[in-house]
Amino acid sequence: MIRTLLLAVWLMFMIAPAGLAVEKGKIKVACIGNSITFGAGLSNQARDSYPAVLGQMLGSGYDVRNFGVSGTTVLSSGDNPYIKTRVYKQVFEFQPDIIFIKFGTNDSKGGNWKHKDEFKGDMQAMIDVFSGMDSKPKIYLCLPATCYIEKGSIKDSVIVHGVIPRIREVAEKNRLEIVDMHAATSGMREHFPDKLHPDRVASLEMAKCAYGMMTGNSKEFQLQDFPGVKTKWKGYDKYDFEFNGRKANIVAPSKPLPGKPWIWRPAFFGAFPAVDIAMLALGYHVVHYDLAFLYGSPRSQELGTQFYNAMIKYYGFSEKVVLEGFSRGGLFAVDWAAANPEKVSCIYLDAPVCDITSWPGRERADLWQEFLQEWNIKEEDMKNFKGNPIDNLKPLAKAKIPIIAVAGDSDKTVPYDENLEILAARYKKLRGEIEVIVKEGCDHHPHSLDAPAPVIKFILNH
Incomplete structure (x- = not known):
C-alpha cells in the first residue's frame, strides 16, 4: 500500500512546475527528517540547524535545503507520516543531487513503534521513490541523534536496539552509506536542553558528521554569527x-x-x-x-x-x-x-x-x-x-x-x-x-x- 501511495505521489510531483529557485551549477543537497533536522528548540533555526551549518561548511558550490518537519515519521502508519506533508512535495520540486534521510526518533514512540514490522518496508519505499527522481540523487541514511529523555514516550533504548538495527539493515541492502549522528551526539547531554533537541553546539557535531561522510574529510568549523x-x-x-x-x-x-x-x-x-x-x-x-x-x-x-x-x-x-x-x-x-x-x-x-x-x-x-x-x-x-x-x-x-x-x-x-x-x-x-x-x-x-x-x-x- 505504501509503495503504491508513494509512487502515485511521485508521478504527480514529477509533472508539477518547480517552485524553488535554484542557482545553476550548484550541487543540491536535501536534508529530510523530523524536528531535529528542522531545528526545533534552536533560537535561530536558519543559522544553527544542522542543514544550515552543513551548508555553511560546504560553501558556495552547494545549495543545502532544510526539509525537516517536526513530529514526522517514516512509518506510514505513524501519527504524522512525512510523506503526507506538503514539505515532502517540495523535495521533488528541488530535485536534489544528494539526500540525507533522518528518521526514527518519532517512530520509536510507543504508539508508533507497534508498527515496527513496517519500518524497513516504509523506509525502503521512501528510498525507492527518491532514487527514481530525475536527478538520481545519492542517498545517505542517518542514524537518529541520541535521546536523553529518561521518562517519556521516546526512549533511546528503543532507538538503539530497535530503530538503528533496522536502518542499518536497509542501508546494507541498498548499499547506502550511514551517517552516524547517534554516535556524534553521544555524551552531549548538556547540549540537549530539553533532552531531545540539540542546541547549536550539538547541531554542529551533526553537520560535521554529515560533512565528513559527504567529502571524506574532517573540518574544524567555528559557529557563525550570521547564516549562509x-x-x-x-x-x-x-x-x-x-x-x-x-x-x-x-x-x-x-x-x-x-x-x-x-x-x-x-x-x-x-x-x-x-x-x-x-x-x-x-x-x-x-x-x-x-x-x-x-x-x-x-x-x-x-x-x-x-x-x-x-x-x-x-x-x-x-x-x-x-x-x-x-x-x-x-x-x-x-x-x-x-x-x-x-x-x-x-x-x-x-x-x-x-x-x-x-x-x-x-x-x-x-x-x-x-x-x-x-x-x-x-x-x-x-x-x-x-x-x-x-x-x-x-x-x-x-x-x-x-x-x-x-x-x-x-x-x-x-x-x-x-x-x-x-x-x-x-x-x-x-x-x-x-x-x-x-x-x-x-x-x-x-x-x-x-x-x-x-x-x-x-x-x-x-
Missing part, C-alpha cells in the same frame, strides 16, 4: 544566504559599533559601494535584501518588514536602520520608510526612482507590464495609483526623517526633473529635512560620489 556561506568582500566577512526565497547578504565590520547600527540596501548589492565601504570602516553592518524587481509593491513591503524583524530579533541590529535606495531601490526605500518611520534613522537615495510613470514608464512595455502584474493592478487603475514615493512623503515629514540624495542632472534613465527634483520640492514644502547633491553633466551612472564624505557625515549626524 561566509566569504570576503572588500576585506570584510560577507555572509550570503536566502530569506523567504530571496537573496540576502550581510557584511560585518571588523569592529562593530555598540548597538549594531546598519545600512540596508534593497537593491544592487556591491554597485558603486563607496558609502558602504566607508560605513563598514566606521563599524556599521552593511545589509542587502534583494527586492529590486518588485517595484516597491505591497508584497515587497511585507517581505521587507519580515526581513527587518528577523535582523532585529536574531542578530541584535539597531531598531533604527539607514535605508539606502539606489535607482529602483528608491521605490521600496521611501515607501517602506513612510510605512515604518519609527524604524528608520535616515534615508540615503541615489538616482532614485520616485515616480513609476517616469521609470519604467509605459514606453518600456515589458517592464511596465511586469510592474502592473506585481502590483496586481490594471492600466485603468493607474489614475488612482498611490504607490509612488513622491505621493507618500507626509508620514516621513511628520516623523522628521532626514533624507540625503545624490543624482545626476543629465540622467536619461531616471530623469532628475521627473523624480528626485519633484520629491525634494514636495518634501521641503512639507518642511521635511532633505539635502540634495546634484552632479552636473552626470547620467544615471556612475552612482554615488567619488568622495562620499558628505553622505557619511549626514548619516553619522542622524
Whole structure:
C-alpha cells in the first residue's frame, strides 16, 4: 500500500512546475527528517540547524535545503507520516543531487513503534521513490541523534536496539552509506536542553558528521554569527544566504559599533559601494535584501518588514536602520520608510526612482507590464495609483526623517526633473529635512560620489 501511495505521489510531483529557485551549477543537497533536522528548540533555526551549518561548511558550490518537519515519521502508519506533508512535495520540486534521510526518533514512540514490522518496508519505499527522481540523487541514511529523555514516550533504548538495527539493515541492502549522528551526539547531554533537541553546539557535531561522510574529510568549523556561506568582500566577512526565497547578504565590520547600527540596501548589492565601504570602516553592518524587481509593491513591503524583524530579533541590529535606495531601490526605500518611520534613522537615495510613470514608464512595455502584474493592478487603475514615493512623503515629514540624495542632472534613465527634483520640492514644502547633491553633466551612472564624505557625515549626524 505504501509503495503504491508513494509512487502515485511521485508521478504527480514529477509533472508539477518547480517552485524553488535554484542557482545553476550548484550541487543540491536535501536534508529530510523530523524536528531535529528542522531545528526545533534552536533560537535561530536558519543559522544553527544542522542543514544550515552543513551548508555553511560546504560553501558556495552547494545549495543545502532544510526539509525537516517536526513530529514526522517514516512509518506510514505513524501519527504524522512525512510523506503526507506538503514539505515532502517540495523535495521533488528541488530535485536534489544528494539526500540525507533522518528518521526514527518519532517512530520509536510507543504508539508508533507497534508498527515496527513496517519500518524497513516504509523506509525502503521512501528510498525507492527518491532514487527514481530525475536527478538520481545519492542517498545517505542517518542514524537518529541520541535521546536523553529518561521518562517519556521516546526512549533511546528503543532507538538503539530497535530503530538503528533496522536502518542499518536497509542501508546494507541498498548499499547506502550511514551517517552516524547517534554516535556524534553521544555524551552531549548538556547540549540537549530539553533532552531531545540539540542546541547549536550539538547541531554542529551533526553537520560535521554529515560533512565528513559527504567529502571524506574532517573540518574544524567555528559557529557563525550570521547564516549562509561566509566569504570576503572588500576585506570584510560577507555572509550570503536566502530569506523567504530571496537573496540576502550581510557584511560585518571588523569592529562593530555598540548597538549594531546598519545600512540596508534593497537593491544592487556591491554597485558603486563607496558609502558602504566607508560605513563598514566606521563599524556599521552593511545589509542587502534583494527586492529590486518588485517595484516597491505591497508584497515587497511585507517581505521587507519580515526581513527587518528577523535582523532585529536574531542578530541584535539597531531598531533604527539607514535605508539606502539606489535607482529602483528608491521605490521600496521611501515607501517602506513612510510605512515604518519609527524604524528608520535616515534615508540615503541615489538616482532614485520616485515616480513609476517616469521609470519604467509605459514606453518600456515589458517592464511596465511586469510592474502592473506585481502590483496586481490594471492600466485603468493607474489614475488612482498611490504607490509612488513622491505621493507618500507626509508620514516621513511628520516623523522628521532626514533624507540625503545624490543624482545626476543629465540622467536619461531616471530623469532628475521627473523624480528626485519633484520629491525634494514636495518634501521641503512639507518642511521635511532633505539635502540634495546634484552632479552636473552626470547620467544615471556612475552612482554615488567619488568622495562620499558628505553622505557619511549626514548619516553619522542622524
